[in-house]
Amino acid sequence: MSPPAADAVPGDAPRPPRFWSPAALDARAARGGFVGRVLDLIGPRLDPEAPEAEERPHPGWMAILSVGVALSLLMLAQAHHEGYRDRPNALLQWTAYGVMFFPVALRAGRHGTARAERIFLVALVGMAALAAKWLHSPTRFVFFDEFLHVASALDILERKRLYTTNPLLPISPAYPGLELATTALVELTGLPLFAAGYVVLAVARFLLVVGVYCLLERVTRSARVAAVACLVYMGNSGFVLFDAQFAYESLALTFFVLALLAASTRRDAAASPFAAYALTLLPLAALATTHHMSAYFTAGFFALLAALSRFSRAGAPDRRFLLVVAVAAVALPVAWSRLQGGSGDGYLGPILEKGSTELANLLSGTGRSRQLFSTMSGAQSPIEIRVFSIVALLVVVGGLLTGFFRAIAQSVRPERGWAAIFRFLRLQWSDHWLLLLALTAVGFPVSVGFRLTGAGWEIGNRMGPFVFLGAGFVIAVAMTRLWQPAGASPRRRAATAAALSVCFLGGIATGWGNPSTRTGYRVAADAASVEPMGIDAALWARDWIGPGGRFTADRINRVLLATYGRQTVVTTLLDKVDTSFVLLAPRLTGGEIGALREGYVDYVMVDMRMTTGLPRYGYYVEKGEYQEDPLSPVEADNLLKFNLYPGIDRLFDNGSHIVFGTGGLRRAR
Amino acid sequence: MRAKPSPRALAAAGAGLALAATALLPDGHGLRAAACLPLALYWPGVAFLHAVGRPRDASLEWEAMAVMASVALLVPGGLLLNRLGMLGALGWACWLAGATGALLAASLLRPAPRRAAPRPGRPRALPRPLVLGGFLLALGLAGGAAVIAVDDGLHWREFRFTEFWMLPDVPEQPGAVLIGARNAEARPMVYAIAVMQDGLPIASWRGIALEPGASATRDLPLVVRPGTPSRVEAWLFDSDNPGTVYRKVWLNIGAPGA
Numbered sequence: 001m002s003p004p005a006a007d008a009v010p011g012d013a014p015r016p017p018r019f020w021s022p023a024a025l026d027a028r029a030a031r032g033g034f035v036g037r038v039l040d041l042i043g044p045r046l047d048p049e050a051p052e053a054e055e056r057p058h059p060g061w062m063a064i065l066s067v068g069v070a071l072s073l074l075m076l077a078q079a080h081h082e083g084y085r086d087r088p089n090a091l092l093q094w095t096a097y098g099v100m101f102f103p104v105a106l107r108a109g110r111h112g113t114a115r116a117e118r119i120f121l122v123a124l125v126g127m128a129a130l131a132a133k134w135l136h137s138p139t140r141f142v143f144f145d146e147f148l149h150v151a152s153a154l155d156i157l158e159r160k161r162l163y164t165t166n167p168l169l170p171i172s173p174a175y176p177g178l179e180l181a182t183t184a185l186v187e188l189t190g191l192p193l194f195a196a197g198y199v200v201l202a203v204a205r206f207l208l209v210v211g212v213y214c215l216l217e218r219v220t221r222s223a224r225v226a227a228v229a230c231l232v233y234m235g236n237s238g239f240v241l242f243d244a245q246f247a248y249e250s251l252a253l254t255f256f257v258l259a260l261l262a263a264s265t266r267r268d269a270a271a272s273p274f275a276a277y278a279l280t281l282l283p284l285a286a287l288a289t290t291h292h293m294s295a296y297f298t299a300g301f302f303a304l305l306a307a308l309s310r311f312s313r314a315g316a317p318d319r320r321f322l323l324v325v326a327v328a329a330v331a332l333p334v335a336w337s338r339l340q341g342g343s344g345d346g347y348l349g350p351i352l353e354k355g356s357t358e359l360a361n362l363l364s365g366t367g368r369s370r371q372l373f374s375t376m377s378g379a380q381s382p383i384e385i386r387v388f389s390i391v392a393l394l395v396v397v398g399g400l401l402t403g404f405f406r407a408i409a410q411s412v413r414p415e416r417g418w419a420a421i422f423r424f425l426r427l428q429w430s431d432h433w434l435l436l437l438a439l440t441a442v443g444f445p446v447s448v449g450f451r452l453t454g455a456g457w458e459i460g461n462r463m464g465p466f467v468f469l470g471a472g473f474v475i476a477v478a479m480t481r482l483w484q485p486a487g488a489s490p491r492r493r494a495a496t497a498a499a500l501s502v503c504f505l506g507g508i509a510t511g512w513g514n515p516s517t518r519t520g521y522r523v524a525a526d527a528a529s530v531e532p533m534g535i536d537a538a539l540w541a542r543d544w545i546g547p548g549g550r551f552t553a554d555r556i557n558r559v560l561l562a563t564y565g566r567q568t569v570v571t572t573l574l575d576k577v578d579t580s581f582v583l584l585a586p587r588l589t590g591g592e593i594g595a596l597r598e599g600y601v602d603y604v605m606v607d608m609r610m611t612t613g614l615p616r617y618g619y620y621v622e623k624g625e626y627q628e629d630p631l632s633p634v635e636a637d638n639l640l641k642f643n644l645y646p647g648i649d650r651l652f653d654n655g656s657h658i659v660f661g662t663g664g665l666r667r668a669r
Numbered sequence: 670m671r672a673k674p675s676p677r678a679l680a681a682a683g684a685g686l687a688l689a690a691t692a693l694l695p696d697g698h699g700l701r702a703a704a705c706l707p708l709a710l711y712w713p714g715v716a717f718l719h720a721v722g723r724p725r726d727a728s729l730e731w732e733a734m735a736v737m738a739s740v741a742l743l744v745p746g747g748l749l750l751n752r753l754g755m756l757g758a759l760g761w762a763c764w765l766a767g768a769t770g771a772l773l774a775a776s777l778l779r780p781a782p783r784r785a786a787p788r789p790g791r792p793r794a795l796p797r798p799l800v801l802g803g804f805l806l807a808l809g810l811a812g813g814a815a816v817i818a819v820d821d822g823l824h825w826r827e828f829r830f831t832e833f834w835m836l837p838d839v840p841e842q843p844g845a846v847l848i849g850a851r852n853a854e855a856r857p858m859v860y861a862i863a864v865m866q867d868g869l870p871i872a873s874w875r876g877i878a879l880e881p882g883a884s885a886t887r888d889l890p891l892v893v894r895p896g897t898p899s900r901v902e903a904w905l906f907d908s909d910n911p912g913t914v915y916r917k918v919w920l921n922i923g924a925p926g927a
Contacts, residue, residue, distance in 0.1 A: 059796050063803025070810035077814035084825045119729065135814060139822035162751040180747030181709075181740055187758040188687075188705035188765075190697030203710060203740065207733050214730040251740070258737040261730070271722070278721040279734055286741035289748070520827050533828040536853060544836060544849070646900075646921065652834040653916045654853075659834075664921055 022418035029418075042401050044409035044420050046481060057117040065103050065121060069128045072100035076135050083518025090517050094384055094505060100128050101234075101504045105497040108227045109479065111486040118227035119213060126209030129234060130202060133244040136518060140194055142530040146246040147559035148172055153179040153193055154563060157186060167574040168562050174340040177290025178251045197246045204254040205244065211257035216473060218264045219433045220410075228479050228500070229472035232399070235392060235503030236468035237511030243465055252291030253465050255283040256298045263302070263325055266318040267433060273321065280325050288332035295333035297466045302329040304439065308432035316432055355456025359449050367453070379616070385509045392506015393448070395499045396471060400441055403478030410477065411435035440470025461511070523633070524615030529556040537605070537657040538565035544652075545603070552579040553605035554620045557657070561605065570599035572622060580625035586638045588645060593665065602663040606639040608656045677719055677773055680712040684769040687712075691762035708765050714739035716772035722779060742768055829854045833905045833916035838888055845891055846920055848903050850877065851884035859908035860915075864889060866901050891922065898923045 029039035075096035079089045107113060108121040137143075141150055148169040155164040156179055166172045172179075178200065185196035212233050217226035233239070243250050262279035265271035271279065288295045306326035309316040316322070361367025409420035411434035429435050444467045450460030484496040508516055515528055522528040538560040541549060547566035551558075561567040572578050577599035582592045583606060595601070610620050611633050619625050620634060628635065642648045642660040647668050649661030674682075687708035694701040714735035723731060746764040750756045755763070796804070830853050838845035852858045858879050864872040872889055879885060893899060898921065905916040 059800045060803070063796075063800045063807070066807035067803055067810065070807040070814070073814040074810050074817075077817040081817055081821055084821050084827075131811070135818045137822065138815070138818040156756065160756045161754070162747070162756070176747065177744045181743045183756075184709055184743050184747065184761045185706070187761050188691060188709055189702035191702065199706075200740075203736060207737055210729060210733045211737075214733065218730075254737065255741065258734065262734065275722040278717070279738070282717070282738055282741045286744040289744050531828065532826050533830055533853075536832065540832060540834065544834060649920045650918050651836060651920070652832065653918055654830045654832045655916070656828070656830065661920075
């Protein structure tokens with residue numbers, strides 16, 4: 001039976017429903033045919049869900065799945081072992097990720113699995129994903145962004161004070177949350193920075209996974225939806241690498257999720273008002289001092305939530321609470337940024353402005369999209385990366401299409417069918433938390449749009465972990481209500497788990513890509529360029545020149561010199577001096593010598609391995625650098641030009657790295 | 670049957686123990702690390718939850734909140750310690766133990782939460798041997814993965830090389846130079862060094878045997894005439910290929926600006 005039209009008024013003469021009325025749409029969906037089937041598929045039909053069975057946790061399954069996850073880690077370690085020897089084994093690596101995720105998705109997404117078992121399984125695979133990143137580089141931080149924060153943490157440890165200068169990322173010392181947590185552990189326990197950093201990352205990851213689960217469970221009141229949403233969340237492009245790095249967003253994301261979870265306790269009065277305020281404002285304050293962009297995204301979340309609660313027809317008991325929290329979520333990061341001299345604005349402003357302009361141009365047809373599936377040097381991504389990325393995108397889009405109206409309908413209960421959607425369009429809903437999650441999923445296509453632009457991909461990348469909170473919920477609704485309802489056949493359950501697994505693999509492929517496969521040394525390829533020879537050269541500088549020498553070098557050796565070498569590297573970001581021409585130009589003219597003087601550069605480190613290949617990330621030193629021929633590596637003569645100038649010393653040589661002393665030339669008149 | 674100690678008592682004891690360990694035990698001591706890890710990541714959060722009014726149930730959600738609150742409390746603590754110039758081990762221990770104590774004291778103003786009634790159900794039994802074996806196997810496999818990865822991370826070297834350098838013995842006073850070499854070739858090496866000043870040989874060393882990872886340095890006094898630029902150049906040879914200069918470094922002395 002079709003539900004009555006929402007806009008029917010008692011006493012009116014019965015009239016045939018208009019074809020766009022809720023009743024007509026419901027009837028059309030029920031009648032079948034192509035349009036009817038599409039309407040039924042993407043529509044808001046919510047069949048009554050079978051109550052979740054009260055099964056006991058099954059320790060046997062938990063043990064078996066733990067063995068499977070551990071086996072996947074062993075396979076990954078073997079794949080990296082071969083990769084070190086420049087025999088990258090992509091097949092073994094991707095199989096390992098599949099073995100890690102698929103059985104867990106099958107069990108955790110099953111109707112009837114016990115709540116405790118679901119929590120165990122999502123926490124297991126969440127921690128395994130962090131372990132996978134650790135296996136890639138188990139003895140040191142190697143990712144570019146990690147070095148930026150290692151430099152800030154080392155400054156705190158050595159100088160015992162905050163707000164020192166970090167030429168690699170000048171904004172980093174103004175947001176010291178991650179570094180404070182890590183250096184506190186180093187000071188208290190005596191752990192090395194790398195180990196303390198991983199303790200913080202492990203705690204942050206565990207809290208993130210448990211937090212996402214508990215938030216979704218509290219909001220949806222379904223352990224199954226929460227577990228599936230958690231698994232979908234792990235398919236966001238930042239989960240395995242970007243948000244597992246020793247970088248401020250990794251901790252900020254945890255504060256964001258826990259702040260939402262704490263706020264959600266006011267929804268059903270699980271906590272007293274005072275406790276809810278304290279538990280929500282504490283992570284918000286910590287977040288404001290940890291990461292600028294995450295703090296602003298969080299402010300947007302709470303502002304939207306407060307606005308949605310304003311219109312909730314069921315009368316939101318947490319309306320005033322959410323308003324106060326939203327004001328705090330906006331005020332805290334703005335106030336912190338002002339306290340730090342507006343450093344966040346100067347850093348974020350250009351990124352947002354340029355990214356938005358490029359997205360607008362792309363949408364209006366006047367701009368071109370970024371070339372996908374190729375490195376900046378033009379090398380094409382392997383086929384598996386492209387396949388996983390595209391299929392995962394299709395799965396997510398399919399999940400959003402089939403789940404969005406269903407998720408909206410859940411927030412407008414007790415109306416059912418299309419009447420719920422019409423009610424939503426009249427700004428009348430009953431559950432602003434569910435609606436927040438559903439609307440957040442709309443951010444997914446926006447983030448994909450940003451990722452297509454050259455300047456905005458970074459915004460799209462940062463948006464991923466936030467919008468996937470909503471996307472996870474919407475796709476979980478689609479899965480539990482349509483793809484795999486209670487009593488689904490084993491084949492259907494396997495297909496759904498396979499779809500979730502493809503999401504997970506696609507997230508890794510999109511976020512980490514080809515470099516997730518370990519290889520030997522590659523030129524200007526971030527983690528693939530960090531190896532003992534460069535580290536030893538930086539350590540030589542620390543031991544024999546002493547900390548604080550003013551250096552210029554290529555992108556990779558800069559971060560090694562700043563962290564392992566404790567040298568002061570001259571950068572455009574901080575010193576406003578572009579020294580890339582000093583390194584790459586064929587001769588030293590007045591401009592290059594002027595840059596040496598302006599930047600007080602006493603040492604130049606050249607890495608002759610740069611002559612063996614094009615830079616994997618598009619440039620050797622920084623964007624806009626000198627390029628003689630974009631299709632050929634830099635000439636050895638260009639790097640060795642320093643040999644020809646009488647005032648320049650040649651201080652160090654290891655066959656690849658040469659340190660030239662330019663102090664004499666710089667000071668000569 | 671003895672009653673279990675309350676979480677508040679455990680938090681107070683844990684914080685006090687960690688403070689004492691930081692004050693008395695040296696940096697890097699295992700006991701100190703074991704005592705301080707929960708001080709940084711758990712006890713202050715437990716105290717915070719009790720101070721603001723922790724719900725009665727001890728669910729995972731609230732344990733997660735306790736850990737989050739502890740990590741979050743590190744941030745204002747760090748900002749305060751920075752202001753006080755105490756951003757060291759003792760400063761951190763004082764802050765965390767002090768915050769834990771203050772929050773526990775504040776929690777005493779609240780009525781103690783009643784213990785949740787024990788949930789009905791079977792008493793917890795030890796896992797069956799097969800299940801336990803499964804978990805142990807998982808641990809073993811994960812441990813194997815860690816061993817492979819750490820071994821590669823510590824020992825794999827794609828490049829074999831020798832470092833060679835020359836620096837003024839005392840910066841800004843070029844009366845002598847320091848010449849050094851380090852063997853990172855992963856096999857024992859024998860080197861020879863020749864030094865020239867303005868093209869004329871002034872010193873040489875032969876048969877410098879270095880084990881992998883070992884280094885050697887030599888000080889070389891120079892004859893320097895004030896105001897006269899001079900160039901000191903050192904060549905390194907390896908015994909496998911004595912006719913070819915393996916590494917080359919030089920230093921300009923007395924040059925304008927040097």
